[in-house]
Amino acid sequence: MTQQGVRWTAEQVLALAPDAASRKAGSKLGAAGPWSDAGSSDEGTVWGLCKGSGSKPYQTVIDVADSTGPAYKCSCPSRKFPCKHALGLLLLWAGGDTAVPHAQAPDWAEQWLAGRRRRAEARRTTTDAASGAAPADPEAARRRAERRAERITAGAAELEQRLADLLRNGLAGAEQAGYGLWDETAARMVDAQAPGLAARVRELGAIPGSGAGWPVRLLEECALLHLLDQGWLRRERLPDGLAATVRSRVGMPGSPDGPPVRDRWLALAQYDTADSRLTTRRIWLYGAESGRTVLLLSYGAAGRAPELALPVGLAFDAEVSAYPGSGQLRGALGERLSPPEPAATRPPGVTPAQAAVRYGEALREDPWLDSVPVTLARVVPVPDGDSWQLADADGDLALPLTASARSRPGLWRLVALSGGAPVTVFGECGHQGFTPLTAWPEREGEAVGLC
Numbered sequence: 001m002t003q004q005g006v007r008w009t010a011e012q013v014l015a016l017a018p019d020a021a022s023r024k025a026g027s028k029l030g031a032a033g034p035w036s037d038a039g040s041s042d043e044g045t046v047w048g049l050c051k052g053s054g055s056k057p058y059q060t061v062i063d064v065a066d067s068t069g070p071a072y073k074c075s076c077p078s079r080k081f082p083c084k085h086a087l088g089l090l091l092l093w094a095g096g097d098t099a100v101p102h103a104q105a106p107d108w109a110e111q112w113l114a115g116r117r118r119r120a121e122a123r124r125t126t127t128d129a130a131s132g133a134a135p136a137d138p139e140a141a142r143r144r145a146e147r148r149a150e151r152i153t154a155g156a157a158e159l160e161q162r163l164a165d166l167l168r169n170g171l172a173g174a175e176q177a178g179y180g181l182w183d184e185t186a187a188r189m190v191d192a193q194a195p196g197l198a199a200r201v202r203e204l205g206a207i208p209g210s211g212a213g214w215p216v217r218l219l220e221e222c223a224l225l226h227l228l229d230q231g232w233l234r235r236e237r238l239p240d241g242l243a244a245t246v247r248s249r250v251g252m253p254g255s256p257d258g259p260p261v262r263d264r265w266l267a268l269a270q271y272d273t274a275d276s277r278l279t280t281r282r283i284w285l286y287g288a289e290s291g292r293t294v295l296l297l298s299y300g301a302a303g304r305a306p307e308l309a310l311p312v313g314l315a316f317d318a319e320v321s322a323y324p325g326s327g328q329l330r331g332a333l334g335e336r337l338s339p340p341e342p343a344a345t346r347p348p349g350v351t352p353a354q355a356a357v358r359y360g361e362a363l364r365e366d367p368w369l370d371s372v373p374v375t376l377a378r379v380v381p382v383p384d385g386d387s388w389q390l391a392d393a394d395g396d397l398a399l400p401l402t403a404s405a406r407s408r409p410g411l412w413r414l415v416a417l418s419g420g421a422p423v424t425v426f427g428e429c430g431h432q433g434f435t436p437l438t439a440w441p442e443r444e445g446e447a448v449g450l451c
Helices: 010-014 020-028 084-094 107-131 136-169 172-177 179-191 196-203 214-233 240-250 354-364 409-419
Strands: 036-040 045-050 058-063 071-074 261-274 278-287 294-301 315-323 330-338 369-382 387-392 398-400 423-428 433-441
Touching: 010 020, 010 084, 020 084, 020 214, 036 084, 036 107, 036 261, 045 084, 045 107, 045 330, 058 084, 058 107, 071 084, 136 172, 136 179, 136 214, 172 179, 172 423, 179 196, 196 214, 196 240, 214 240, 214 354, 240 354, 261 423, 294 330, 354 369, 354 398, 354 423, 369 398, 398 433, 409 423, 409 433
Parallel strands: none
Antiparallel strands: 036 045, 045 058, 058 071, 261 278, 261 315, 278 294, 315 330, 369 387, 369 423, 387 398, 423 433
């Protein structure tokens, strides 16, 4: 149950916005002017009527106590979740009791909540029934896995031949061939049921002609792809942990196999990446008692945000299970024992030098790792020519920011938060630099999302 006095910050609310346009539109609706009959309950329900262009106001209701993140219902025609009305109402609620007082929910809000409870109970019943059902035919499952492994092996062998042809003919030919060569090769990997190989091949297609030094970058990525191919083809000779990592990188589906860890989990960062087919949401969690950092992945069809939403700075009691593989940080969110609520927890930080060492050590377990999650303590954002870096306030070393980080508005939020003073920054540290995702003032203060 959500305590009535515990409300989110505006930053945490805006972190839920599916895009910049929704964030801007929702901010405009975060004032009392367009709202009427707004209220909230001890059970974590927020509701209100928002005046629109029509004669009837939009009915907006939100369940902020849902353990997977807030759930929304609005009578507006928007296909975005949350819509601008839900964002505006949450911003109004975050402002305090004056605009959104404690009250009894109206019938239309109660009906929606009752329907959610019925569906949740039905899902639990179905899950319990499935857990007691007879197990699937293990022999049939084994045969399916063997057939898929055979297809991936054939695809990996074909990819090895194509990489050999590329090197034999010279890297300059890759620029002349254009993206079609890579697109066709990626399609062949999809046919081989190896989506991980297909994704890496598509990344190769963007390198030729991408700027000075592209042949070196292409050769590096080809070498990593060759290493992954060889890892799959010789997986029986690998240690169990590394073999599991190879299967995951190739695209073989896996299931969490570690014992669930119950902890008070803090949402460190949340951001989305999208292509024409899928939106992928990455959520980093930190366990206050275990000290573990875990990555949750959630997916949504193209154009739609994934269902799981955990704004930065919220913490909740839950169980998380780990996926197999050496150095793998991905986890699966299990039973959630409390709704997300604001928390002052922050992970302990390291120096830039220690962060670089941590990435190097992680590469021993997973050579295809682009970055590792790291919290930097007492760093200052400083310009470096046309770039930026995070400098150690107590030393003479610094980590450069990635190109993507330098182009985000979050960089300027970080600079403003620091004001030349040390800050604590959580982000991803890899061979391309450091990408800041969340920051805190040095001593006290709320988390600031930088995504």
